[in-house]
Amino acid sequence: MKVFFAFVKKEFWHVIRDKRSLIILIGLPIVMMLLFGFALTSEVKNSNIAILDFSKDPATKTLVDRIDQSQYFTVNKYLNSEKEIEGVFRKGEVRLVLIFPQNFENDLSKDKKTQVRLVADASDPNTANITINYASAIIRDYQNEVNENKMLPYAIEMETRMLYNPQLKSSYNFVPGVMTLIMMLLGAMMTSVSIVKEKEMGTMEILLVSPMKPIMVLISKAVPYMVLCFLDIILILLMAVYILDMPIQGSLVLLLAESLLFIITTLSLGLLISVNVNSQQVAMFISLVALLMPSLIFSGFMFPIENMPLPLQVMSNLIPTKWYYSIMKAIMVKGLSFEFVLKQTLILAGMTVFFLSIAIKKFKINLEA
Template identity: 45%
Template sequence: MNRFIGFLRKEFYHIFRDKRSMLILFGMPIVQIMLFGYVISTDLKDIKMAVLDHSKDEYSAEIINKITSSGYFSLTDNLKSVKEADAVFKKGDVKLILVFEPDFGAKLIKNTRANIQILTDATDPNMANLEVNYLQGILQNYNVEINSDKKAPFSIQPKTRMYFNSNLESVFMFIPGIMATILMLVSAMMTSISIAREKELGTMEVLLVSPLNPLQIILGKVTPYLALSFINALVIIGMGYFIFGVPILGSFTLLMTETILFIFLALSIGIFISTISKNQQVAMMLSMFGLMLPTIILSGFIFPIRNMPLPLQIISDLIPPKWFIVILKNIMLKGVGIEYVWKETLILIAMTMGFIGLSLKKFKIRLE
């Protein structure tokens, strides 16, 4: 036991004296949450819009007013002719042009039918789609509003409600993704680097010659990161909850248990990487390309898995964070219990066992 505490003390000295690891440990989660929460937001806010109003009547004015007061769009230009549209888009600020046909109001009253054209800058197709959808939503609302006193004989009015994220906040999506990324980074990359460093600096040689057995060396190496990762997980969930209002609808205990399970998995991957890499550089490269990129790209964190080609979908099944993100979303946003995530949990447990087994087999009690 004394040995273990001595080893832990040494590890914490290493971590706290190395500015780089301190930065990765504590700077990274906060910066990432801030980045994804505020900067890389896929929510619409103040999209610059121009209007080409051929009719200029009270109806068109009211509609423009409705749109700008929604907060999603802001009016920047009033165009005089459709010829200007090209130039405006090319300048790049304006993403959307709303065109009212001539005699818009009159047609609306007389024919109960008037046309609006929406032009969008589709260089970013996802954003363009999103803008059109939002705009249609606003127009739809207006439609309902002006018809509220009349009884249309037959009409279907779809009323949508977004389940589990009713305001379509993208930060709800990112918190689970960031959790998975950070825990992977801290647990797997940091442990693999710290074990590889002992090899590189030759201190592993001395540790091996000592009576410490492999399990004691590994436990001593891994425990500090288990603790620090857990703290990180709390920080991320806390920031999500208090700053961005990401709810935790399910059981907090279950959430933490799953988190610890995932940390174990990441640590075992880290140990595995360290057993196959000779120095810090190799360990870093392996964790970066073998773990970080797939975690960010293939886990469903940013890009939806169902849109990927089949081979990539199959690969994504092999990526541990994918399952963890599913579990997190289910527990945090849907509030479900273990009965809905047991399958994913079992997959994580199986993966952990697999990597621990591999590492024990690979860990060398000698130098070769």
């Protein structure tokens, strides 16, 4: 074991002295978290909207003020006729137009009903749908206040409740997703490249004639990246809690243990790549292209898996990121215990054993050849 730890120590020094590797290992998680947290969020805030108010009574002014004071909208234009609506959309000045009819307050107080028209720019359908939902929610809140303590005939009340993420923060989705992608890329890429580098430089043969078994040489090269990836997990969690204001609902110990298992899975995949290629370029291509796209598409982070055709749904079960992303959401967002992620844990453990077994077998065949 002394020889093994000596090899591990040597590999740590190699990684620490390699500034490019350190920049990737430490800098990539920070950049991706900040990028997804503040730039690539799915939330729609501060959308410019226009108001077409034919009534101009106290009720419409109160409602417009509420919309303007919310974090989702900024009223930056008042229109005088419906002919101006298409013009502001063509210029891209607003995302939404609210149209109040004449006698808005009078109809609301006397007839108990009125109408507000919402016209959105649907060239981006997702954004249009989100902005209409936000505006509708504000109008419904105002309507509930007006109708308070008043008995309306045949009134149907709707009560909605958002479990686990009542504020609909996008960080609850992308933090587990970014963790999954980062660990897959770093674990597989850095391990495969570091071992292939030894092959290209001709130093792998020197390592293999050491007193330690060849497979232990490979594992010793993976250990430093396991430690550094685990530190990345801690760094990401700290940024999620203290910068992105995302609480961890479940057990932190369970979260770290599952993350360690996934790191070992990605390192095993990196070892499998390394024993099958002979150049860093090929290893980088497989890690970045062949792994990134399936990990992104089939993890469920960007696209719902249940919306995919059945063959793609079946294929997604072969991608480790799907199971880790499911585990992270269950623990971080829902606060579930180990029994609820047992299936995903066993699948990741099985994948790890499979990748390691194939890598060891292939490595022995290469040595005999």
